[in-house]
Amino acid sequence: MKGVIFSELIRWVEESYSPSVADQMIRQAQLPGNGSYTSVGTYPHVQALAMIGQLVEITGEPVNALAEAYGYWLSARFAELYPQFFVGFDDAITFLKAIDGIHQKEVTKLYPDALTPSVIAEVDGQDLLVSYASHRPFAEVAHGLIRGYIGHFGDDLVILRDETTPGPHAARFILQRK
Numbered sequence: 232m233k234g235v236i237f238s239e240l241i242r243w244v245e246e247s248y249s250p251s252v253a254d255q256m257i258r259q260a261q262l263p264g265n266g267s268y269t270s271v272g273t274y275p276h277v278q279a280l281a282m283i284g285q286l287v288e289i290t291g292e293p294v295n296a297l298a299e300a301y302g303y304w305l306s307a308r309f310a311e312l313y314p315q316f317f318v319g320f321d322d323a324i325t326f327l328k329a330i331d332g333i334h335q336k337e338v339t340k341l342y343p344d345a346l347t348p349s350v351i352a353e354v355d356g357q358d359l360l361v362s363y364a365s366h367r368p369f370a371e372v373a374h375g376l377i378r379g380y381i382g383h384f385g386d387d388l389v390i391l392r393d394e395t396t397p398g399p400h401a402a403r404f405i406l407q408r409k
């Protein structure tokens with residue numbers, strides 16, 4: 232997985248907890264590179280799972296809540312780091328419908344060895360169904376990112392979870408107008 236996801240995870244912990252919690256997390260996770268990631272580098276995603284696992288140990292918070300919170304925070308960072316991907320979008324539904332193409336075309340243009348997840352958004356009557364699938368177990372991060380973009384665009388949508396696809400490798404989210 233691209234280094235940006237790891238370096239932002241560390242930044243999130245530094246900002247949301249403290250630099251010393253981030254250091255402790257990195258130390259306890261016993262990472263091969265001691266937590267140094269370049270955004271263009273590629274690293275095993277288990278290193279991110281190891282860091283979140285240690286953050287669970289340190290904070291006592293549940294793993295799903297931490298992964299979701301990271302996704303939510305990351306949504307704003309993506310908007311800062313990649314403003315070009317947001318040009319022309321005014322609402323979360325249109326943006327989410329385009330995200331699979333953005334992952335596959337734009338993200339892979341930037342990072343040719345990226346293996347982006349499948350994020351398919353389709354209109355179902357009044358609702359938007361967003362289906363996540365990946366060989367990586369990051370359904371909660373996807374949940375946080377979706378929540379983040381609803382906030383980013385200021386849409387009046389609530390996210391329901393289809394409990395028949397509980398994750399972590401796949402999940403279906405139902406976005407409904409309030």
Ligand code: HEM
Nearest residue numbers: 232233309313316345346347348350365367369372373376
């Ligand atoms: C403009 C916005 C976005 C950008 C720039 C972006 C970019 C990226 C990048 C660079 C990766 C790493 C891919 C790799 O290492 O192979 C990634 C992974 C991921 N993206 Fe996005 N993404 C965006 C929006 C979203 C949204 C809206 C979702 C919501 C479902 C999402 C879900 C994920 C997840 C869960 C991963 C982790 C890897 C995995 O699950 O396989 N992304 N994204």
